[in-house]
Amino acid sequence: MKTVSIIYFSGSGHTTQLAQSVNKGASKVEGIISNLIAINSKDIIDGRYQNDEVFTTLDSSDAIIFGTATYMGGISAQFKAFADASVGSWFAGKWKDKLATGFTVSGTPAGDKFNTMQYMNTLAMQHGMIWISLGETHYDPNGINRLGAWAGAIAQSTDNIPMAEGDMLTGEVLGKRVADMVLRFN
């Protein structure tokens, strides 16, 4: 069995919904185990994230999918604390050649989400990972890739705007694509 791990931060649950759809897509693929891991704020003490169990799981995964809510035009502080803590895996080259991608949710249709995606991409590049795009060439205003982005999966939701079915499908497509690519690369 090969492993995909989805590590994400969600403050009020919307990114959790998208993460669950990514997990659903990855879990569909035979031969793949998909782990859904939330970044828990309680693991951040004095600004530093620490959870050895999470890093043990990530270090042994074939693909890592990053996710965070977009806050103030970028990644959340909680995701950054996790990213900073990944320096241990970076020193040991543990994520090198693993597959990676990312997803995010913002309250507005654009919301400066691209900045969030770019940071997750940079994190993956620092680790020597291989970034997987969404792989949908078209967009459907009422369905998959509703918001029209190709770097990963993006969604729009707030407490007043429920997660769109199309955004959930986009997450599923991304999870399945990463799982398919894990089997292909192996």
Ligand SMILES: Cc1cc2nc3c(=O)[nH]c(=O)nc-3n(C[C@H](O)[C@H](O)[C@H](O)COP(=O)(O)O)c2cc1C
């Ligand atoms: C501190 C904070 C900053 C936010 N900044 C943005 C932003 O820059 N752009 C945007 O469109 N939405 C922004 N939002 C809205 C959130 O992205 C949106 O509510 C999202 O669904 C939150 O995801 P979550 O439920 O997983 O935490 C912000 C929300 C908070 C709480």
